[in-house]
Amino acid sequence: xxxxxxxxxxxxxxxxxxxxxxxxxxxxxxxxxxxxxxxxxxxxxxxxxxxxxxxxxxxxxxxxxxxxxxxxxxxxxxxxxxxxxxxxxxxxxxxxxxxxxxxxxxxxxxxxxxxxxxxxxxxxxxxxxxxxxxxxxxxxxxxxxxxxxxxxxxxxxxxxxxxxxxxxxxxxxxxxxxxxxxxxxxxxxxxxxxxxxxxxxxxxxxxxxxxxxxxxxxxxxxxxxxxxxxxxxxxxxxxxxxxx
Numbered sequence: 001x002x003x004x005x006x007x008x009x010x011x012x013x014x015x016x017x018x019x020x021x022x023x024x025x026x027x028x029x030x031x032x033x034x035x036x037x038x039x040x041x042x043x044x045x046x047x048x049x050x051x052x053x054x055x056x057x058x059x060x061x062x063x064x065x066x067x068x069x070x071x072x073x074x075x076x077x078x079x080x081x082x083x084x085x086x087x088x089x090x091x092x093x094x095x096x097x098x099x100x101x102x103x104x105x106x107x108x109x110x111x112x113x114x115x116x117x118x119x120x121x122x123x124x125x126x127x128x129x130x131x132x133x134x135x136x137x138x139x140x141x142x143x144x145x146x147x148x149x150x151x152x153x154x155x156x157x158x159x160x161x162x163x164x165x166x167x168x169x170x171x172x173x174x175x176x177x178x179x180x181x182x183x184x185x186x187x188x189x190x191x192x193x194x195x196x197x198x199x200x201x202x203x204x205x206x207x208x209x210x211x212x213x214x215x216x217x218x219x220x221x222x223x224x225x226x227x228x229x230x231x232x233x234x235x236x237x238x239x240x241x242x243x244x
Contacts, residue, residue, distance in 0.1 A: 022241040024092075027084065028234065031065035036082055043079025043227060044072050050233045052100035052163030059100055059231040070234045072105075072227045079227035081213060083111065087220040090244040093170040096236035101162040103230030106135065109172050110221030111213040113187055113205040117168070117232065120159040128152055131159040132168070132192060132199035138210035150206060154192075154199030165235070169193040173244045175217050183217060190244065 027035040031046045046067035051060050058075045072079035088110070095107060097117060105117040113134070120130035128136055128151025136151030160166050170192050176185035192200035208215055213224050223239060225232070 024238050024240040027237040027239060028068060028070055030068050035085060037085055037222075040080045040083040043077055044070060044082055047071055047233075050098070052098065054163070055101055057100055057102040057230060059233060061233075068235065070237075072232050074231065076103075076230050077228070081108075081227050082225040083213075084222045084224070084239070086239075087222050088239065088241055089174045089220050090242040091170075091172055091223075092240040092242055093168070093172070093223060094236060094238040094240075095168040095170075095234065096165055097168065098165050098233040098235075099162060100231055103162070103232065104226075105229055105232040106226040107168065107170065108209075108212060108224040108226065109170065109189075110174065110187070110218070111224045112208040112217065112221060113172075113189075114209040114212065114226075115168065115170060115189070115192060117226075118159075119162045120157055121161045123157050123159070126153040126155070126157045126199075130154065130157060131166075132157075132194040134189065134200060134203060134205060135209040135211075137207055148210065151209075152200065152203055154194065155201075156197055156199060158194040158197035158199060160195060166195055167193075171242070174219060174221075177219060187217070 033041045045063040047061040047063055047069050048067040050069055050071055053060050099119050101119055103119050106114040108114045116133040116135050118131050123130055132154035134152040136148040139147050171190040173188040173190055175183055175187045178184050187205040189200045189203045
């Protein structure tokens with residue numbers, strides 16, 4: 001009898017979780033930019049295969065519209081910040097990416113709150129600017145060395161060596177607003193994993209981070225990939241809307 005009850009409780013829990021989520025959507029498809037805003041795809045292209053150039057901040061590949069891997073250039077260039085067409089509230093992001101030595105990018109959830117992508121391999125002390133860090137916010141006044149604030153380092157440095165494929169998983173709760181539009185709850189990174197290791201848990205983001213694409217806060221927003229700080233390859237970008 002206890003076994004039967006446990007089974008039905010497990011089934012009920014599973015159904016509840018399913019009701020809380022919409023279908024996952026993979027945004028990458030061979031040569032297809034249809035899931036992204038057309039005006040933000042400049043400098044991005046597809047390829048079948050990509051490798052990091054050993055010891056250099058560069059990728060080696062041949063562009064083709066038939067390729068499933070998205071890249072933003074062989075070396076640092078002025079590729080656009082890539083915006084999803086859809087806007088999201090609570091969500092889960094699964095990103096499989098690769099960077100060469102010294103390269104830098106980031107994922108801006110809602111276009112506002114950045115989780116950093118960086119070649120941080122071998123760094124002993126995690127920093128907010130390293131892979132998996134919640135990037136700092138920024139004020140335009142005061143001494144320059146005091147303008148950055150509220151950056152949060154990852155709990156551990158889980159970065160792999162440049163040229164290896166890595167996985168970033170983000171579970172995010174959007175900021176909450178009352179009926180008058182007043183914010184009553186901050187954005188939260190419920191969980192962030194880098195290569196399977198927990199780097200943030202229930203971490204509040206009190207406002208847009210530096211270089212955010214929007215300076216305000218709203219109920220929904222796009223997912224944005226930074227394109228102009230260094231070469232980046234992406235072979236999986238899956239978004240699952242949630243109800244948290």
